[in-house]
Amino acid sequence: MSHQEQLTRFCAAFVDELNRAGVKHVVVSPGSRSTPLAILLNSHPSIKVWMNIDERSAAFFALGMSKAGEPAALLCTSGTAAANYYPAITEAKLSRVPLIVLTTDRPHELRDVGAPQAIDQIKLYGDHVKWFQEMPLPSDNEEMLRYARVSARRAVMTAQVQPSGPVHLNFPFREPLIPDLTIERLWDSGLIREGHFLRTPGSYQLDDNQIEALLNIIQSRRKGLIVVGPQADDRLAENIVSLSERLGYPVLADPLSQLRSGSHSKENIIDCYDAFLRDSTIIKRLQPEVVIRFGAMPVAKSFLIYLKTMQPEYYMVVDESPEWREPTHLATDMVYAEPKRLCDALLDKITAFREENSWLCLWRNINQAAKQEVLDFIDKAHWFEGQAVSELLASIKEKDAAVFVGNSMPVRDLDTFLLNQPQKIMTMANRGANGIDGVVSTALGASTAAENLFLIIGDLSLYHDMNGLLAGKLHQLNATIIVMNNNGGGIFSFLPQAKEANDFEQLFGTPTDLDFELVAKLYNMSYQKADSWPAFRKACKDALLTKGLKMIEVQTDRADNTEKHQQLWERMTAAVRNMMNKADQDD
Amino acid sequence: MSHQEQLTRFCAAFVDELNRAGVKHVVVSPGSRSTPLAILLNSHPSIKVWMNIDERSAAFFALGMSKAGEPAALLCTSGTAAANYYPAITEAKLSRVPLIVLTTDRPHELRDVGAPQAIDQIKLYGDHVKWFQEMPLPSDNEEMLRYARVSARRAVMTAQVQPSGPVHLNFPFREPLIPDLTIERLWDSGLIREGHFLRTPGSYQLDDNQIEALLNIIQSRRKGLIVVGPQADDRLAENIVSLSERLGYPVLADPLSQLRSGSHSKENIIDCYDAFLRDSTIIKRLQPEVVIRFGAMPVAKSFLIYLKTMQPEYYMVVDESPEWREPTHLATDMVYAEPKRLCDALLDKITAFREENSWLCLWRNINQAAKQEVLDFIDKAHWFEGQAVSELLASIKEKDAAVFVGNSMPVRDLDTFLLNQPQKIMTMANRGANGIDGVVSTALGASTAAENLFLIIGDLSLYHDMNGLLAGKLHQLNATIIVMNNNGGGIFSFLPQAKEANDFEQLFGTPTDLDFELVAKLYNMSYQKADSWPAFRKACKDALLTKGLKMIEVQTDRADNTEKHQQLWERMTAAVRNMMNKADQDD
Numbered sequence A, B: 001m002s003h004q005e006q007l008t009r010f011c012a013a014f015v016d017e018l019n020r021a022g023v024k025h026v027v028v029s030p031g032s033r034s035t036p037l038a039i040l041l042n043s044h045p046s047i048k049v050w051m052n053i054d055e056r057s058a059a060f061f062a063l064g065m066s067k068a069g070e071p072a073a074l075l076c077t078s079g080t081a082a083a084n085y086y087p088a089i090t091e092a093k094l095s096r097v098p099l100i101v102l103t104t105d106r107p108h109e110l111r112d113v114g115a116p117q118a119i120d121q122i123k124l125y126g127d128h129v130k131w132f133q134e135m136p137l138p139s140d141n142e143e144m145l146r147y148a149r150v151s152a153r154r155a156v157m158t159a160q161v162q163p164s165g166p167v168h169l170n171f172p173f174r175e176p177l178i179p180d181l182t183i184e185r186l187w188d189s190g191l192i193r194e195g196h197f198l199r200t201p202g203s204y205q206l207d208d209n210q211i212e213a214l215l216n217i218i219q220s221r222r223k224g225l226i227v228v229g230p231q232a233d234d235r236l237a238e239n240i241v242s243l244s245e246r247l248g249y250p251v252l253a254d255p256l257s258q259l260r261s262g263s264h265s266k267e268n269i270i271d272c273y274d275a276f277l278r279d280s281t282i283i284k285r286l287q288p289e290v291v292i293r294f295g296a297m298p299v300a301k302s303f304l305i306y307l308k309t310m311q312p313e314y315y316m317v318v319d320e321s322p323e324w325r326e327p328t329h330l331a332t333d334m335v336y337a338e339p340k341r342l343c344d345a346l347l348d349k350i351t352a353f354r355e356e357n358s359w360l361c362l363w364r365n366i367n368q369a370a371k372q373e374v375l376d377f378i379d380k381a382h383w384f385e386g387q388a389v390s391e392l393l394a395s396i397k398e399k400d401a402a403v404f405v406g407n408s409m410p411v412r413d414l415d416t417f418l419l420n421q422p423q424k425i426m427t428m429a430n431r432g433a434n435g436i437d438g439v440v441s442t443a444l445g446a447s448t449a450a451e452n453l454f455l456i457i458g459d460l461s462l463y464h465d466m467n468g469l470l471a472g473k474l475h476q477l478n479a480t481i482i483v484m485n486n487n488g489g490g491i492f493s494f495l496p497q498a499k500e501a502n503d504f505e506q507l508f509g510t511p512t513d514l515d516f517e518l519v520a521k522l523y524n525m526s527y528q529k530a531d532s533w534p535a536f537r538k539a540c541k542d543a544l545l546t547k548g549l550k551m552i553e554v555q556t557d558r559a560d561n562t563e564k565h566q567q568l569w570e571r572m573t574a575a576v577r578n579m580m581n582k583a584d585q586d587d
Helices: A003-020 A035-043 A055-068 A086-095 A142-160 A208-219 A236-247 A280-284 A301-310 A339-349 A358-379 A387-395 A409-417 A439-447 A459-464 A466-474 A490-494 A504-509 A516-522 A533-545 A558-586 B003-020 B035-043 B055-068 B086-095 B142-160 B208-219 B236-247 B280-284 B301-310 B339-349 B358-379 B387-395 B409-417 B439-447 B459-464 B466-474 B490-494 B504-509 B516-522 B533-545 B558-586
Strands: A025-028 A048-051 A072-076 A099-105 A131-134 A166-172 A224-228 A251-253 A290-294 A314-319 A333-336 A401-405 A425-428 A453-458 A479-485 A526-529 A549-555 B025-028 B048-051 B072-076 B099-105 B131-134 B166-172 B224-228 B251-253 B290-294 B314-319 B333-336 B401-405 B425-428 B453-458 B479-485 B526-530 B549-555
Touching (some): A003 A035, A035 A048, A055 A466, A208 A314, A224 A236, A280 A301, A358 A409, A387 A453, A425 A439, A466 A516, B003 B142, B025 B035, B025 B055, B035 B048, B055 B072, B086 B166, B236 B251, B358 B387, B387 B409, B387 B479, B401 B409, B401 B439, B409 B453, B409 B558, B439 B479, B459 B516, B516 B526
Parallel strands (some): A099 A166, A224 A290, A401 A453, B025 B072, B479 B549, B526 B549
16 A cells, blocks of 8 residues: 555544544644644545634634534644643643544654654643543554544543543654545445444442432431532533422522523522622521532632631532542542432432421522622622623523633622523633633634623733634634723732732733724724623624624723722622621511 | 741742842743742842743743843743743753743642642643752741752753753742742842852763764765754854864855854855755765764755765764754764864864865855855845845844744745855744744844844744734834735645645635734834835834834735745756856866
């Protein structure tokens, strides 16, 4: 067989099986060494290639696709190109998003000998990928074609099985690099029988004794909490609600838990705990006996401090994967079980239905008192950043939508202002490593699978991944970017650095004075500056009705923003304290 | 001792010793975890902090500073921030540029437990750094302060000793993170006696027997070549010229060898080999017996093919470090020796002075014939990319300058059009991994140490590191960016992909249609579009006279550019063949 035929058949087998295993989208960055895979991916009838020139943005774009839709793959050439994938890969690992990373490489004789564009790509991402495979040079005997196919299948399956995450395959190629697309039966999968490719990954589940043991603890304790942190499964809501109702436990629902919106019952869903758990007097009244936590750690730092202060007797961390996402060091049980099935198993065996009780009522009443303050605050139409979340949600309530929020301030504002609502909003953020990098690309990647996507992002974070906007332009994506422009790093104003560091503005504030209208123009985005909430609401509504990439700029002031947030939190906790005092007097 | 005092004294000892060991510039990206080091670095009387928000650009910026000046350090917060350094780190390792990478981290109890902004930073860069150190939590007993100082010193020395490269120190910090700047004798280095810090790194050198052995081979062979690839030491030129004169060997000088410009004799410097070594008829007349190669592999692929075709009996690769930068697998000697000293040692012992000889004359005559074609071509003022190099050099010949070239086309054009000249031009490029990423930042970093810096860069490469321009704006740097805008990846038009791939424009051409005038405006750069060479020359001259960040855009056409390059190479080789035929007839 000729070099070209071997190259072609080997790569075609890999590409075809990648698709058969479920990959329909591949984000490709231009390069020479990657030519055989790039051309074959682009020729495959069921694969869509998305060109994305900056590999850092490309990787976050693929991450966003996987987050919102099906597992995406990535392809780049050799050298620093591959190193640019690193930030997105670390995020994918920690946020458990499947990602199939394909890098191409010089063949062995051109490694570590000063050849151009050759860096050491063996285990390039260290422990930050779930699986690394150094692929062989292409050959096309039956054994190697079967191996190519199985490697593709294994890559996809390994990326997807819990904990999902990134996998990395490195392909050495010798020149010439052009595949022969005229070869007959290019995509022939005859070597692997069609009917025999089923994926049966299984999941962690508890047996009856383990369920009983948990229920023994839970059922005898009235003061329990269910906590749901960031998680993407929107079918979990119903199970959690049922469990809450049966146990009489309130549900502390993170803004990224997919529990604060949708058609399920919200009676027991506590959506304002971020604010009222900040108060040490309040939390003393809320000593839990049992905490059952699902998903990743909630965004709210106040919840972390609450846990560490109150030290519940039982603190069960439910995880579908045998990992250790528990930074308080207080967990009494690590429950490795798929959450929905765990809920079902518990519900099956719960013997008594716990009536509404004073514990549940207390949480509900506190939450209601806090929420009333948020609603009043919104009503008064203050001009400060956080409010953009409520104004956005109010403007788009006719349609299902997805809201992607940047770290650091937007996700916290989502926590304060995403109140329980019947309209379904898919909420997303990069909460594996919480970076401000790659957010534009992740959101745009998600917009390929999620309709009516709005990204709320700070100016520094937008600047960090400004290159990500090019994909929006080149692929004519539909998404709206709301840039909260406070000219610098807003979150730092909330930290002690703001008061104590003389050089605060230089080291932390870091204003860039960028003109985002020019940025919008550069990437053919429609642009609107909103300088009042009515203008903002109109811009959001317009965005729902128009295709393409849209930017809405909201200019705010960092100091004012910090002050207003503090005011709101103070009012919320004051209202709760008031309510509690009154209840005490009534008793 | 209080937490704050321990934190402050430990970090101050480290920071102060970093400076004593030679670090004057630190590129800092904003973040919270890095607060103690950021504030102390900024407070140190002899350290300048350069804020750079995007860590990917920040790392390349520091790389550029180290390339053109003194070794720079980098500081960032925990999480994906650190992963963004990876591309520059791989480049620094391969191009042997010292870089002191300081990352800050969550303390041990917040690692791998789902805490925010915590990725696994232990050995984050794998084998791509020379040295990794996990630092302890700060403490300020005498032993630990001494350890902090020695770690700083060791980091700088390890980064600088040959082969220079990046080192990585990871600092875990517990909250609170604010250092106390009121502590007395903050920078007191009493623990380490001042006078006792001398760096005596040594270098690889040959002993007399080894020198004799090399000379035995060299002196008995007339058909020798000295080849100098990319290298930064501009004092090497004189030694190489002397060696060339004594041995009667021509010098093939890479455009990044620092040999094509400056006051040394250029008689034996061959500057057009890239073109004429492309011709198989010509190279058959140029069979060398001995090749002595200094520096990294030359940029010209034709040289690589020439070597592989002609397989010299002796091929000596000189390297100051015991590595293996030799992709032809034909080296007969790996000579580990500091180049300047090796030249001196050889010159000391060469017994005979070789008169000008037919071998040397042949190379000179061929080179002259080829060069005449380049000069004619320039004279005719074709409008094509490559010529920008000669037009730039012609416009700035009154001043010493630095020219930084992007990969992939600009460095090749520099090879063709940087002809021997007396005016000193420092030439630079990222030739470790030859990436198109990070080029803007590397050049701007270099501009902090090199006056009159011009960057010649393609539009894709400029787009890739557009974020790098912000540092230019924020730090009011002086540099001129010449963007060769052919709307896409110019180099691919020279590869087989251009002819054979149906989807060439989609997968390889990748036009972005970006308006670079807007980019210039976004970053407060002066902007000129040059649509003729006189306009271009004027813009270059103007740039020399004005401060600040300047952009000159040259719009070209990829297909036309490929064609003109081919034409020029054909003419050059035709002229050489003609000259050789004529010489044969004359014999």
